Amino acid sequence: MGSEINGVDLSVSIGTLRLKNPVMTASGTFGYAREFEPYVNLHRLGAVVVKGISLEPREGNPPPRIVETSCGMLNAIGLENVGVDRFILEKMESLKAVTVPVVVNILGDTVEEYREIAERLSDVQGIAAIEVNISCPNVKKGGVAFGTVPEMAAAVTLAVKEQSTVPVIVKLSPNVTDITIIARAVEEAGADSISLVNTLIGMAIDHRSRKPKLANVIGGLSGPAIKPVALRMVYQVAQTVSIPVIGIGGIETAEDVLEFMLAGATAVQIGTANFINPRASEEVVEGLVRFVTKEKLVSIREMIGALILP
Ligand SMILES: Cc1cc2nc3c(=O)[nH]c(=O)nc-3n(C[C@H](O)[C@H](O)[C@H](O)COP(=O)(O)O)c2cc1C
Numbered sequence: 226m227g228s229e230i231n232g233v234d235l236s237v238s239i240g241t242l243r244l245k246n247p248v249m250t251a252s253g254t255f256g257y258a259r260e261f262e263p264y265v266n267l268h269r270l271g272a273v274v275v276k277g278i279s280l281e282p283r284e285g286n287p288p289p290r291i292v293e294t295s296c297g298m299l300n301a302i303g304l305e306n307v308g309v310d311r312f313i314l315e316k317m318e319s320l321k322a323v324t325v326p327v328v329v330n331i332l333g334d335t336v337e338e339y340r341e342i343a344e345r346l347s348d349v350q351g352i353a354a355i356e357v358n359i360s361c362p363n364v365k366k367g368g369v370a371f372g373t374v375p376e377m378a379a380a381v382t383l384a385v386k387e388q389s390t391v392p393v394i395v396k397l398s399p400n401v402t403d404i405t406i407i408a409r410a411v412e413e414a415g416a417d418s419i420s421l422v423n424t425l426i427g428m429a430i431d432h433r434s435r436k437p438k439l440a441n442v443i444g445g446l447s448g449p450a451i452k453p454v455a456l457r458m459v460y461q462v463a464q465t466v467s468i469p470v471i472g473i474g475g476i477e478t479a480e481d482v483l484e485f486m487l488a489g490a491t492a493v494q495i496g497t498a499n500f501i502n503p504r505a506s507e508e509v510v511e512g513l514v515r516f517v518t519k520e521k522l523v524s525i526r527e528m529i530g531a532l533i534l535p
Pocket of ligand 1: 251252253254276277278298300302304330358396422423424446447448449451473474475476494495496497498
């Protein structure tokens, strides 16, 4: 199935979804994928994950919505997107030309919204998996994020699973005290895989103007600054669940990917690095090919969970 690059086996499986290599792009950092065609040979990636889709179109937050911080980026885009109907009509049409699995990231304000989006996507051709962003506030429960309360995370997972015809990946928020409790809840509710982490809540202030740098005041921190936190959470979750884990957070190089795989990740996603170097995802795949060749591994799967503890 073309899973070998220069005779090197980089393939991994996320439930029934086979990827030719473990490198995916992270939602919201790779547009609707085809914008990156001038820079990246999309065919060489494991999978692409598209921008989060809601039931109705969203304009997002007012600018400034992105600021740079040391070793990271703060964003408060506010989940701007075209809404599920236009996504299906316009974006999915163009995504059909992408030859690697297309994962659609979804978000909602209520459990019913998640269910409705999953239902509308259920008979659309060309979707390999659904990734459920549970970092969003539940408007019916006083704005508490779905991803911070195990029962709410489970309810969203169950609703999407009931409608979905493809594997369901639930994407966890790192803004919790014990991420393993949420991971266990979504696994029990039927998730096929867990991806983590989404951004960490942060803030930046300009001491001269005495104003917050983001119009939204607070935002999501991503990039190398969050990598050690993400790695720790991936390790903890991989120890807790038996479904495949997808590692996300500050990944820029093949070495970063290998660290996440040793911690127990089956695959990874590249986010903020795409803003620094639009070729980052493809270069990471090339780095993995070099590593597997040099180390004479039979398959990159040998690295998954192979951490040697002191
Ligand atoms: C500008 C921007 C937009 C994002 N939009 C989404 C989104 O729509 N849905 C989602 O689940 N995550 C979204 N994320 C989170 C990323 O997919 C990823 O989980 C996070 O940035 C951590 O990975 P990184 O450090 O490699 O960027 C966004 C991140 C950034 C920086």
